[in-house]
Amino acid sequence: MSPKVDAFIVKLDKWQAELSLLRSILLEMGLEEDLKWGSPCYSFEKSNLVILQGFKEYFAIMFFKGVLLKDAAKVFSKPGENTQSSRQIRFSHLDDILSKEALIKSYILEAIEVEKSGAKVILKKIEEYAVPEEFQNAMEEDEALKTAFARLTPGRQRVYLMHFAEAKQEATRIARIEKNKSRILVGKGLGDCICGLSQKMPTCDGSHKHAR
Known part of the structure; x- marks a missing residue:
């Protein structure tokens, strides 16, 4: 125990x-x-x-x-x-x-x-996820964003794409993209703390803000 x-x-x-x-x-x-x-x-x-x-x-x-x-x-x-x-x-x-x-x-x-x-779950490949038009446009307009997103791990890419796509309204999708651009540019995932730890991890002491 x-x-x-x-x-x-x-x-x-x-x-x-x-x-x-x-x-x-x-x-x-x-x-x-x-x-x-x-x-x-x-x-x-x-x-x-x-x-x-x-x-x-x-x-x-x-x-x-x-x-x-x-x-x-x-x-x-x-x-x-x-x-x-x-x-x-x-x-x-x-x-x-x-x-x-x-x-x-x-x-x-x-x-x-x-x-x-030793069985493994075969996850859907990142290429199989649809890229929201608003995010595709944002990457075409910002080469640094496109490069940074490509460097993220497949898991982080997947979470971002799902997070953007699940918004029903175009304005909400755009707002989510704008809010997370800075995180993508520094190689952070949606759930990553600025200290480099997941915000859900007990080892992060919460002494700073987590951006989402």
Whole structure:
């Protein structure tokens, strides 16, 4: 049991008992516990397997490679419309966990077998993502922006393209592009802190502002 996770759970205003129960189930499965990205995370032989999440309307256990699991009980939800790899089992109250304990354990065992097999999620290539017209125009007008974007990692490029494209209004897309130009020019991803760490990483002390 990680002291960092102990401290995290003690401070919770909501879902404290529920996440504590999920935690006990995961520890019973022999997984390694740590606090990553501000949430309890569980790994198998140093590979991240699942993470616990709490939201306003529900709490969840998210499988990092959930798309590779069979999901025989059809309980998985996609965390977001464009999510490729991870999948959630969502709960709304304590009894949900109790009634699904055996199922949770079976999914954990399957996830462990996926890790043992070395299977990888084949992500959509960056070339397959549509570039919003407004961003294409911005790069054509600013060669430095075009060059800086090309130098970003595929993951950072993907997040930016999805962030720009998901805006329904042209004005909103333009505003998002303008807001993030400076970050792209210095090689930062959308979720990167100016200190170089992800803004969700617990090692960033928050003593400065994160631009989004």
